[in-house]
Amino acid sequence: MAKRTNILNNIDWVLLSIFLLLMVIGWVNIYGAVFDELHPSMFDTTQRYGKQLLWIGGALFLAFLILSLDSKVFTYSAYIIYGISLVMLFTTIFVAREVNGARSWLEIGSFKIQPSEFAKFATSLALAKYLSTLKNLKANTGSLFELGYQVSRIFTGKAVFRLQYIDWKTQVAPMAIILVPMILILGQKDTGSMLVYLAFIFVWYRAGFSGSILLIGFYLMVLSVLTLMVDADSVISAVCTISLVLYAAYIKNTLGALALIAGILIYYVLYFIFGWNAAITNYLFIALTGVFLIANFTAELMWKKFEKNFVLFSLLGSLLFIGSIQFLFDNVLQPHQKDRILVLFGKKEDIHGVGYQAHVAKIAIGSGGLTGNGLLEGIITKGNFVPEQGTDYIFCTVGEEWGFLGSTVVICLYLALILRIIFRAERQRSNFTRIYGYCVASILFIHFMINIGMVIGLAPVIGIPLPFLSYGGSSLWAFTILLFLFVKFDSQRLEVLES
Amino acid sequence: MNPTSDRQYVIIGVFSTLAIIFIFRLFYLQVLNPDFQEKALSMGRKVVVEFPMRGTIYDRNGHIMAHNEIAYDLIVLPKEINIDTFAFCKLLAIDTAEFNRRIKIARNYPNASYKESVFQELISVEDFARISEQLYRYKGFSAQKRNVRNYPSPSGAHVLGYMQKVSIRDKKDEFYVNNDFIGRSGLEMYYEKELRGIKGIKYLRRDINNNIKGPYKNGTLDQRSEPGKDLYTSIDAELQAYAEQLMQGKRGSIVALDPATGEVLCMVSAPTYNPNDLVGRYFSKNYDTIFNRPGQPMFFRSIAATQPPGSIVKTMQAAIAQEFGVANAATKYPCNKSLVGCHDHDSPLTLPQSIRTSCNPYYYNLVKSVLYAEKSGNEFTTIEHGLNRWEGIVRSFGFGNPLHIDLAGEKDGNVPDAREYNKAYGKGHWNYRTVYSLSIGQGEFALTPLQMANLAAIIANKGKYYTPHVVKKVGDRELDYRDSLHQVQIQPQYFDVVHDGMQAVIEEQGGTAGRAKIDTLHYCGKTGTSQNPHGEDHSVFIAFAPRINPTIAISVYIENAGKGGLWAAPIASLVIEKYLRGIVARKELEESMLKGIIKY
Structure with a gap:
């Protein structure tokens, strides 16, 4: 079989090139980041830049290995691989030593690996396999409105919440595939790696789950950011205002609508008179909104006009959510996590303490200017001012030594890589490969988003590596496997006869 | 083929949007924000x-x-x-x-x-x-x-x-x-x-x-x-120290110039302070103490105290009158005390005698003839014109403007012109009676001690002067004083009469500064008494020595010390003697001047 022997025949050279390019960029920047004058050689294996070369060699070997195997090995053993990774994750919780507050490293002799890195491709394989075997995965085009409608039906007694509404096969099981490793990783206290699993929202969405997921997710994200950034009271009054205006547009009673609008206006006049910080006006407004809603709700109940109540229910939902975000922030988050969020939103200026890393990272990147200071010329990088600069903060070095042009090139390479995967995934006949492709693209995207967002001060400090650039064998190898499984599946797409 | 394949565009849109946001953010951080480069340097460098x-x-x-x-x-x-x-x-x-x-x-x-x-x-x-x-x-x-x-x-x-x-x-x-x-x-x-x-x-x-x-x-x-x-x-440190000693217990100034070059030989402003007290970490503490001492020690009188110069300007008036052709060495005026107060002396006097004796009525008349020298319309416009002409010549002496010495804080003094009186009294509402005090250096006329010393230098040079300066050389660069030659608008020969009169001030019977005589040294001086609203008159004296080829021109002004001949002249003579001879032979005078304390 000629196809088997020439494994390089059908692979996507674009993906391979970007992969190689990113690894080389990573290696050069690790050299820049942790350069030691006593060991000036890039190939010195006592230093991280020398070691990274070894990891890159290993990654190339892994890629070659995957490409030489039959892809069926992976499709058939997807659940087994998933199972093994769960066992490893579980074991790690109990045997791992605590490093930086997390128990995520498994040590076998002198060899250390991070099972949560490898669990990503295992979970991707399992999810892809499960979703691709589901028949009748209905394309649910349901909207936010529809969801609100359903909820309102249950609330108003028009419908009753029944277990049967839940489709175990299509709704609970796929979620479980993701939730189990998430919980185990949370057990390792590795919040960052856990958050990566949110990537699968995109996979579900593409696979056909309700579009409301993205919309609701986005809406809730905006709400939580505003709640933490401004304050709960203001966000609540804003949400109340919008809802009441919308509601005024709905009701047929013109006088009532006008009265409602007038009420809102009076509130804002009071607001300006008493100042932005006068909590009393806020509470008054919220209370009045509540009274109005209850009164209206009772009336609606009597008149049985349930269908119009979407606005009111989404408002109730929003208020509940804002409350719980505030509660979560006040009572559940640990002090250092709270600080990171406060620093991100500029509510806390602590450049010597918790805010230092974010502060100095911005300085490093900002000082790169348009074209950067050049390799080994970054003054912040060379002075080791940025903690974790070889690993999670590698993008600082890119920013400082290669400037805006270099950073933009790296961002474009990531976008190209991710979009190329989506592009190839969409051309698959096999549902499995397409879904797996989306898993790879989404995981890479989440890493890209959180890591670079963190480094340039748009996301809170969450320690996860930048794929292919950050120093470290585990993450490089895990990403290589993740990517090359897709490259392999993709190269065999013509052998798949039916979708 | 796949019902939800359109959704890929939503995902691609979300991913691409984020990448674009990142690029914008990087553009903001790296290109639009130069602060970070500075911050990075201050951290790592x-x-x-x-x-x-x-x-x-x-x-x-x-x-x-x-x-x-x-x-x-x-x-x-x-x-x-x-x-x-x-x-x-x-x-x-x-x-x-x-x-x-x-x-x-x-x-x-x-x-x-x-x-x-x-x-x-x-x-x-x-x-x-x-x-x-x-x-x-x-x-x-x-x-x-x-x-x-x-x-x-x-x-x-x-x-x-x-x-x-x-x-x-x-x-x-x-x-x-x-x-x-x-x-x-x-x-x-x-x-x-x-x-x-x-x-x-x-x-x-x-x-x-x-x-x-x-x-x-x-x-x-x-x-x-x-x-x-x-x-x-160009400061002579020894002379400076000596002059400062002489000024102990007094308030005022001594300025000595080399008339041939405009170099400052010494410049004393009394009371003074020890410059070592205003050095380093004790500066602010000592500054306040010194600042609050009586007599304003921080005030640099030599270049910033403007006073009516008093009778020393009679030397200038005598030269101007000759330039205007209204007087010569033989011109006589009687001492008419009804015009302006004077002391008892011979009368009438010639021009040099008037300098010797410092006769006020003489200069009342002399300057009146100067101001009315050129007829121009009615009586008022004539004096208006005359005063402005006079003012122009006086300004050529470097009065009314800073001399631009190389020291910070020099004041300009004042030379009044017709406009100033028009403003104060109204056009046509003043006459010679209003301005006559200018003739004897009082009234609105005001000079700094430096300008007074420069007057002595101008007379010594018969109508020219070099901008007074302290520094001769900066590093390797010689500063050429010759670039700063100023010519007064009076012909040189008119100063001979002034010299005669000024020599007589010191050497002749009836001279106002007999105490300033230095045995065989022939030199020229002029006393002045500056009236001021704060008590006793200021004692003023200018001189240059020797009369032939003068090497020092000096002004001494001592606040509230009375007539120029009493304090200012003897002190000036001691400085001159010290400078020209190295030692002072007149021990008795020296001692009385050193010990002299003016009560303030």
Whole structure:
């Protein structure tokens, strides 16, 4: 079989090139980041830049290995691989030593690996396999409105919440595939790696789950950011205002609508008179909104006009959510996590303490200017001012030594890589490969988003590596496997006869 | 084929949007925000400043008037501190509360986490020797070499000027940083840019633990310090000290010039202070004390006190009258006391005799004839025209404007013109009776002591002068006084009569400054009595000596000391004798002048 022997025949050279390019960029920047004058050689294996070369060699070997195997090995053993990774994750919780507050490293002799890195491709394989075997995965085009409608039906007694509404096969099981490793990783206290699993929202969405997921997710994200950034009271009054205006547009009673609008206006006049910080006006407004809603709700109940109540229910939902975000922030988050969020939103200026890393990272990147200071010329990088600069903060070095042009090139390479995967995934006949492709693209995207967002001060400090650039064998190898499984599946797409 | 395949575009849209947001953010951070480059440099680059030696100031004989002493700043990097506070406080002789106060200040400096600030400044070499051998024990503290002024002789304070810590406004000049000193008066201020030199800057790379990792950019940006340029002044330090002694217990000024060049030989403003008191870390404490002493010691009278010059301007009036053709050596006027007060003397007098005797009515008449010399319309327009003509000539003496001596803070004095009287009295509402006091140097007429000395120089030179100046040479560059020649609008021969009269002031019977006679020395002088609203008249005297080939022109003005002949003239004569002969033979006069105290 000629196809088997020439494994390089059908692979996507674009993906391979970007992969190689990113690894080389990573290696050069690790050299820049942790350069030691006593060991000036890039190939010195006592230093991280020398070691990274070894990891890159290993990654190339892994890629070659995957490409030489039959892809069926992976499709058939997807659940087994998933199972093994769960066992490893579980074991790690109990045997791992605590490093930086997390128990995520498994040590076998002198060899250390991070099972949560490898669990990503295992979970991707399992999810892809499960979703691709589901028949009748209905394309649910349901909207936010529809969801609100359903909820309102249950609330108003028009419908009753029944277990049967839940489709175990299509709704609970796929979620479980993701939730189990998430919980185990949370057990390792590795919040960052856990958050990566949110990537699968995109996979579900593409696979056909309700579009409301993205919309609701986005809406809730905006709400939580505003709640933490401004304050709960203001966000609540804003949400109340919008809802009441919308509601005024709905009701047929013109006088009532006008009265409602007038009420809102009076509130804002009071607001300006008493100042932005006068909590009393806020509470008054919220209370009045509540009274109005209850009164209206009772009336609606009597008149049985349930269908119009979407606005009111989404408002109730929003208020509940804002409350719980505030509660979560006040009572559940640990002090250092709270600080990171406060620093991100500029509510806390602590450049010597918790805010230092974010502060100095911005300085490093900002000082790169348009074209950067050049390799080994970054003054912040060379002075080791940025903690974790070889690993999670590698993008600082890119920013400082290669400037805006270099950073933009790296961002474009990531976008190209991710979009190329989506592009190839969409051309698959096999549902499995397409879904797996989306898993790879989404995981890479989440890493890209959180890591670079963190480094340039748009996301809170969450320690996860930048794929292919950050120093470290585990993450490089895990990403290589993740990517090359897709490259392999993709190269065999013509052998798949039916979708 | 796939019902939800359109959703790929939503996903692609979300992913691409985020990448674009990142690129915009990077553009904002890296291209639009130059602050970060500066911040990065201040973190990762340590700037070591090498303070240049400020230029030395020499007197005309090569004696040092101002030079530098090494001192040390103790600097601190608060986050590195790891010390035994008690022992450290003992070493510096401060208490713990003071220590904590200073550390708190140091912590609150901008960029305090990586930038040292001064903990204790300008420690003397002796004190530092004791501290430096222990310093290695106190992590977080280090020393930085500075230099402070030292004045070997405690005289010449006003001419030399003092230095003060820079203010925010000074720091607009990027040469200066916190704790730098800048010249605030006198030569130190006027020649600040020449004296200060060029700071040496060494850029070093450092890491997060403040360890030096070697030169930044291989030292290519480093600058070597260059010492400031030395000033070679025309001051005679010995004469200066002597003149200051003579002024003890008095308020006023002595200015002596070399009329041949305009060089300042000495310039005394009394009361004075010890320039060493306004140096280094005790500056602010001492400044307030000195400032509040009676007699305004910080006030540089020689160039900033403007007074009616009194009768010394009669010399000028005599020359102007000749230039206007309204008088010659033989012109006589009677002493008519009904016009203006005078003392008892022979009458009538000739022009030189009028100078000798300082007859007020004579000058009432003389200047009246000057102002009415050219008929122009009615009586008022004639005097208006005459006064403006007179004013033009008087201004050519350098009066009414600063002479532009090379010292900071020179005042201009005042020469009134017709416009000034028109403004005060209204056009046509004044006449000679209103302005006659100008003829005897009173009224609106005001000069600085420097301008008075320059008047003596002008008369000595018969109508020309060089801009008075203190500095002859800056570094290697000779300043050519000849570029600053000024010609007074009076022909030289008219000064001969003035010289005759001024010599008679000292040497003849009836002269107003008989006490100023120096045995065989023939020289010229003129007394003045400056009326002022604050009590007794000021005693004024100008002179130049010798009469032939004069080498010194001098003005002495002593506040509230009465007639010019009483104090100012004898003191001027002592300075002249000291300068021309090196020693003063008239011991009795010298002693009475040295001991003389004017009650204020």
